[in-house]
Amino acid sequence: xxxPMSQLPAVVWLARHAETAAPTxxxxxxxxxALGEHGHGQARAAAGWFAEQGPTAxxxxxxxxxxxxxxxxxxxCGVPHLVEPQLHERKVGPLSRMPRAEADQVWDATTxxxxxxxxxxxxxxxxxxxxxxxxxxxxxxRAVRAHPGGRVVVVCHGVVCKVLLLSILRGRGPxxxxxxxxxxxxxxxxxxxxxxxxxRAEELLFVPPPVLAANAAAGTDPSVxxxxx
Numbered sequence: 001x002x003x004p005m006s007q008l009p010a011v012v013w014l015a016r017h018a019e020t021a022a023p024t025x026x027x028x029x030x031x032x033x034a035l036g037e038h039g040h041g042q043a044r045a046a047a048g049w050f051a052e053q054g055p056t057a058x059x060x061x062x063x064x065x066x067x068x069x070x071x072x073x074x075x076x077c078g079v080p081h082l083v084e085p086q087l088h089e090r091k092v093g094p095l096s097r098m099p100r101a102e103a104d105q106v107w108d109a110t111t112x113x114x115x116x117x118x119x120x121x122x123x124x125x126x127x128x129x130x131x132x133x134x135x136x137x138x139x140x141x142r143a144v145r146a147h148p149g150g151r152v153v154v155v156c157h158g159v160v161c162k163v164l165l166l167s168i169l170r171g172r173g174p175x176x177x178x179x180x181x182x183x184x185x186x187x188x189x190x191x192x193x194x195x196x197x198x199x200r201a202e203e204l205l206f207v208p209p210p211v212l213a214a215n216a217a218a219g220t221d222p223s224v225x226x227x228x229x
Contacts, residue, residue: 093125
């Protein structure tokens with residue numbers, strides 16, 4: 001009988017993409033925005049750090065902001081860069097490209113409903129937590145199961161990362177949306193599979209030190225509200 005653990009990677013790094021060219025605007029699947037200059041610097045900084053971790057493959061969403069974050073990581077590591085299209089960002093409908101000040105009221109009310117247990121709730125045109133999980137969980141499983149015994153970097157989007165973490169980590173669920181923590185650009189979780197099909201986070205939502213250094217060097221204003229899940 002095949003050991004199910006043998007069909008899984010040894011470790012997965014689940015990471016959010018770098019900063020976009022419009023970081024104070026609400027983006028979703030409808031907005032295929034590119035990285036900004038600072039975002040490209042973050043991606044280069046992350047690439048050197050990931051190379052030291054010894055990954056065997058890099059998988060990303062097909063969206064430009066995730067693909068262009070993952071590409072230098074794969075190049076620095078000398079490993080394949082693969083694409084899983086269904087790891088794209090959430091659909092946000094009418095909130096797409098709204099300033100955060102306008103979109104946050106609707107988004108915060110939506111996630112409050114999810115925390116309260118109403119995970120099927122969404123405004124028209126936006127994916128609910130249940131719809132996000134139904135799309136992204138099989139995509140994550142496809143991406144990682146293609147590399148049994150491997151060491152895989154998965155680069156996608158903040159909300160996608162959060163939905164996945166709340167779906168695959170033991171003892172977590174939608175009610176933990178807030179207390180699991182924010183997901184800034186390049187926030188990374190180190191995930192190890194467990195025999196029952198769940199995952200354990202050896203490290204959760206940390207930003208690699210070289211990326212923090214790049215942020216400090218850029219002199220980013222911490223008072224500016226940027227997109228975080």
